[in-house]
Amino acid sequence: MSSTTLDPKLLRSFLVLAEELHFGNAAARLHMTQPPLSKQIAQLEELLEVRLFDRNRRGVRLTPAGATLVTEAQRLLAQANLAVEAVQRTARGDFARVRIAFNASVLFMDVEHLVTRVENALPGLQSTWEEMGSSEQTDALRQRRIDIGFAQAPHALQGLESLEVARVPMAIALPAKHRLARRSSVSIAALSDEDFVLVPRDVGPGFFDMVIAACVAAGFSPRIRHQARHLLTTLSLVATSGAVSLVPQTLARASLPGVALRPIAGTKVEASYSVMWNPANTLPVLPRVLDIFARQ
Numbered sequence: 001m002s003s004t005t006l007d008p009k010l011l012r013s014f015l016v017l018a019e020e021l022h023f024g025n026a027a028a029r030l031h032m033t034q035p036p037l038s039k040q041i042a043q044l045e046e047l048l049e050v051r052l053f054d055r056n057r058r059g060v061r062l063t064p065a066g067a068t069l070v071t072e073a074q075r076l077l078a079q080a081n082l083a084v085e086a087v088q089r090t091a092r093g094d095f096a097r098v099r100i101a102f103n104a105s106v107l108f109m110d111v112e113h114l115v116t117r118v119e120n121a122l123p124g125l126q127s128t129w130e131e132m133g134s135s136e137q138t139d140a141l142r143q144r145r146i147d148i149g150f151a152q153a154p155h156a157l158q159g160l161e162s163l164e165v166a167r168v169p170m171a172i173a174l175p176a177k178h179r180l181a182r183r184s185s186v187s188i189a190a191l192s193d194e195d196f197v198l199v200p201r202d203v204g205p206g207f208f209d210m211v212i213a214a215c216v217a218a219g220f221s222p223r224i225r226h227q228a229r230h231l232l233t234t235l236s237l238v239a240t241s242g243a244v245s246l247v248p249q250t251l252a253r254a255s256l257p258g259v260a261l262r263p264i265a266g267t268k269v270e271a272s273y274s275v276m277w278n279p280a281n282t283l284p285v286l287p288r289v290l291d292i293f294a295r296q
Helices: 008-020 023-029 034-048 064-092 104-108 112-121 134-142 205-217 231-241 249-254 286-294
Strands: 053-056 059-062 096-102 125-131 148-151 161-175 195-198 223-227 245-248 259-265 270-277
Touching: 008 023, 008 034, 008 064, 023 034, 059 064, 096 134, 112 125, 112 286, 134 148, 134 205, 134 270, 148 286, 161 231, 161 249, 161 286, 195 205, 195 231, 195 245, 205 245, 205 270, 223 231, 231 245, 231 249, 231 259, 245 249, 249 259, 270 286
Parallel strands: 096 125, 096 148, 195 223
Antiparallel strands: 053 059, 148 270, 161 245, 161 259, 161 270
């Protein structure tokens, strides 16, 4: 007989009787009379098709099968209690796993304080982090492969929701030996004749549109010569190809050789970074994590 057919209530009554070896005493501990207890033990024996107790005038004693069931019943009930506790802790947000995706620039945005706040507020939380472009993140959110995305949110979220958590000034990335690298700041208009490195629109639509709009506002359409799926790769191509780019100022922390980052002169261009999530995601801890991000 499969243990999954056993009623935990029957197992608890059995264990009390196995300890007391007296129906009257066991019934008193279980806050019942003796006949219902006898009926429960008989039901359990019928389910298992074995005799669990020997009863005679001298008292009650466990059969070998009953002695075996004591160990197994204790194990089954302990597992059941652990399962209940795990579910309740998850519902409270005290123990859960949240899957977070990020793009490379996020690592240089002083997000450590956000991670620390989450860990302090939810000490049982286990988080896993995976690098993805913003389009990859939105696909993964819809497919429930991640719980939170952290990137520049696209304009069309298509059923997803987002919350802005940071605005980051953009900077101009130049080869270290470029003629403009000697300046303390560089206007976007000064790049009109330059080749550009840019993240493809299918990877980062929000970022791509922002750079194009900034260049158009400066009076030209950028000549995109190279494409890079990650911002750190963008910097590498700037260093090796002689092309230029616009990147978040926070990437200065990467200290990549051969690249000079200069503030943008004459205009303010900022990248908006948001946490994104799927409102259909039923992970119990998700609202608490999002609340911590909202209060950062």
